[in-house]
């Protein structure tokens with residue numbers, strides 16, 4: 581099966597599931613959309629994050645000067661885990677390095693990730 585189609589399906593489900601939570605975290609929508617092009621890399625497809633993944637992460641990063649905002653991004657990702665499924669956390673850590681310096685580090689993604697530890 582075409583992995584692009586699978587990922588598109590996953591994302592559509594993701595947006596539907598997260599919709600009720602969006603009022604509490606207004607940026608959730610944008611966060612998930614930003615991560616969309618990164619999902620294939622995070623799921624061990626290919627060897628480097630795509631350009632659109634890096635571009636999105638950089639933009640997202642610039643919008644998160646406040647710790648509270650980074651926390652809510654973490655919470656968005658945590659909510660999305662049941663749909664995203666398992667990701668390669670080596671690659672999660674690697675995305676900021678691969679995409680450029682001075683980026684906000686994404687904490688390891690797991691169902692019990694503690695968003696209070698976001699720095």
Ligand SMILES: *[C@@H]1O[C@H](CO)[C@@H](O)[C@H](O)[C@H]1NC(C)=O
Nearest residue numbers: 624626627668669670671674
């Ligand atoms: C996770 O990604 C790293 C870096 O690409 C790779 O070396 C490693 O084999 C991957 N781990 C798994 C469990 O697929």
